[in-house]
Amino acid sequence: MALLRGNDYIESLKRINPEVYIRGKKVEKIYEHPMFRQTINHISAGYELAHDPLYKEQAVVFSEISNEEIPRLQMHIQKTKDDLIKKAILTREISSQRICSGCMSNMLSVTYAMIHDIDSMHGTDYFPRFENFIKRIQKNGELIAWGMMDPKGDRKLPPSKQPESTDLKIVARKKDGIVVNGVKLHTTFAPCAHHVVAVPCRALSEDDKDFAVSFAVPIDTPGIKMIARPSPGPSHEVSIESPLSSKFLGVEAMTIFDNVFIPEENIFMCGQWDIAANLPFYFASLHRQSKCACSAGHADLFAGTAALCAEVNGLGTEVSHIRNKITDMIMSAETAFGCSLGSVETGFTHPSGVYFPNAVIANSGLNSIRSSIGTHISHLHDIAGGLIATMPTEADYNNPKLKKYIESALKGSSKYTTEERFRALNLAQDLAASRLTGTILGFTINAAGSPETNRVVVNRLYDLKKRVDISKQIASIEI
Numbered sequence: 125m126a127l128l129r130g131n132d133y134i135e136s137l138k139r140i141n142p143e144v145y146i147r148g149k150k151v152e153k154i155y156e157h158p159m160f161r162q163t164i165n166h167i168s169a170g171y172e173l174a175h176d177p178l179y180k181e182q183a184v185v186f187s188e189i190s191n192e193e194i195p196r197l198q199m200h201i202q203k204t205k206d207d208l209i210k211k212a213i214l215t216r217e218i219s220s221q222r223i224c225s226g227c228m229s230n231m232l233s234v235t236y237a238m239i240h241d242i243d244s245m246h247g248t249d250y251f252p253r254f255e256n257f258i259k260r261i262q263k264n265g266e267l268i269a270w271g272m273m274d275p276k277g278d279r280k281l282p283p284s285k286q287p288e289s290t291d292l293k294i295v296a297r298k299k300d301g302i303v304v305n306g307v308k309l310h311t312t313f314a315p316c317a318h319h320v321v322a323v324p325c326r327a328l329s330e331d332d333k334d335f336a337v338s339f340a341v342p343i344d345t346p347g348i349k350m351i352a353r354p355s356p357g358p359s360h361e362v363s364i365e366s367p368l369s370s371k372f373l374g375v376e377a378m379t380i381f382d383n384v385f386i387p388e389e390n391i392f393m394c395g396q397w398d399i400a401a402n403l404p405f406y407f408a409s410l411h412r413q414s415k416c417a418c419s420a421g422h423a424d425l426f427a428g429t430a431a432l433c434a435e436v437n438g439l440g441t442e443v444s445h446i447r448n449k450i451t452d453m454i455m456s457a458e459t460a461f462g463c464s465l466g467s468v469e470t471g472f473t474h475p476s477g478v479y480f481p482n483a484v485i486a487n488s489g490l491n492s493i494r495s496s497i498g499t500h501i502s503h504l505h506d507i508a509g510g511l512i513a514t515m516p517t518e519a520d521y522n523n524p525k526l527k528k529y530i531e532s533a534l535k536g537s538s539k540y541t542t543e544e545r546f547r548a549l550n551l552a553q554d555l556a557a558s559r560l561t562g563t564i565l566g567f568t569i570n571a572a573g574s575p576e577t578n579r580v581v582v583n584r585l586y587d588l589k590k591r592v593d594i595s596k597q598i599a600s601i602e603i
């Protein structure tokens with residue numbers, strides 16, 4: 125049952141009725157609305173991986189929690205080196221085809237570890253509840269959206285010191301549950317998921333204890349409202365233009381909790397402020413190991429598209445400056461991917477069983493590829509040429525009166541038809557000169573935490589004192 129097909133997933137959306145708005149209007153049937161087409165397509169493709177002979181072996185894993193085969197990227201609790209390696213390989217592959225691999229298993233795994241810490245430190249019984257939740261989603265093939273990032277208001281102030289915090293907060297404690305109020309921002313794909321899992325996004329103090337809250341909740345629970353931001357591509361289907369963003373990627377959402385009741389069995393943290401920092405700490409390790417592989421996949425896509433554009437333009441990749449630029453993109457991908465794989469070797473097993481990679485290596489790898497994304501975009505503009513920002517649109521190309529002019533003016537290599545060149549340049553435009561470009565930048569720079577947080581992790585964990593001592597020894601300075 126857990127290995128749903130894409131169509132099973134679409135059917136499941138008909139059974140839920142969340143309160144969702146897009147471009148100011150309430151959405152009646154998500155599964156029929158054109159602005160959710162790419163998101164549903166994207167998520168369906170994720171479900172289909174488990175049935176694709178090419179990817180099945182890596183995409184499916186046996187879960188000891190539910191005793192079933194489940195989709196690895198979406199719902200697996202990662203407990204071995206092999207789990208992290210297979211996830212990284214698959215993540216790079218899928219991200220090179222459709223930007224986002226939907227790696228929600230990272231979020232489930234870091235939450236699993238944090239909840240284990242709560243029970244160990246506080247003698248609570250949240251961990252079995254979370255395991256039950258995992259069992260449920262694995263058995264039913266249900267998808268989670270990740271509600272971590274609070275609005276945070278003035279960044280210098282903790283939530284309890286904000287004049288009017290909208291960070292998610294416990295506002296009432298009842299016999300059979302809690303009531304929460306507030307917002308989670310950037311909940312990717314949330315209107316097309318089944319549940320939102322909320323967790324804290326930063327270290328908290330005792331004064332902030334009401335903000336220390338974690339739970340899972342079906343997205344159509346009364347009081348939950350989502351304001352969706354359309355995915356970057358056109359909402360109508362196209363043949364040539366935006367070849368990637370017209371088919372894939374998805375909506376973002378601002379998820380509002382307006383006095384939402386959370387029953388006791390769905391609560392995984394309730395006031396344990398001293399454990400809140402563990403979540404972003406684990407996230408900064410496991411998710412960034414994935415993110416190295418994900419960004420490597422994006423660099424692969426940029427490199428492949430740049431090489432294709434060089435070919436349709438007639439130059440090919442033998443021209444040295446083109447070859448060098450593409451080689452730089454490849455090396456950038458391999459460096460980040462190497463860090464993703466290498467960080468696994470020197471990781472550690474958390475008492476919950478979750479395996480965490482070496483966070484210094486994972487953060488260094490991510491920092492390296494993050495700082496190259498601007499160069500990849502610029503190389504693609506450079507190699508493809510100015511047309512990716514100026515060429516006529518698909519509608520012009522399809523107008524018989526205009527087509528003959530476009531056909532002759534846009535001719536390139538004799539090995540390709542003008543239409544083929546037009547298609548290649550449209551892919552380059554989608555990647556480097558469109559709303560999708562902004563989304564890719566957002567994914568690279570901010571998703572998984574802002575770049576400075578890479579340095580924070582490295583500074584905190586790297587043993588610099590040992591290095592200073594060695595330097596002192598060499599320089600004959602007393603330690």
Ligand SMILES: Cc1cc2nc3c(=O)[nH]c(=O)nc-3n(C[C@H](O)[C@H](O)[C@H](O)COP(=O)(O)OP(=O)(O)OC[C@H]3O[C@@H](n4cnc5c(N)ncnc54)[C@H](O)[C@@H]3O)c2cc1C
Pocket residue numbers: 269270271272273276279280309310311312563566567570571572573574575576577
């Ligand atoms: C495409 C995309 C998808 C995402 N998906 C999800 C998702 O599914 N779920 C989810 O929960 N989140 C998601 N996020 C959110 C993402 O994790 C955050 O955007 C990221 O952590 C940065 O937080 P912020 O946007 O609040 O920016 P800020 O934290 O406000 O950062 C802005 C700048 O301020 C600096 N800064 C902030 N606070 C301080 C401080 N106290 N001292 C010094 N400098 C500071 C930062 O270093 C940065 O330079 C997504 C983001 C993107 C772009």
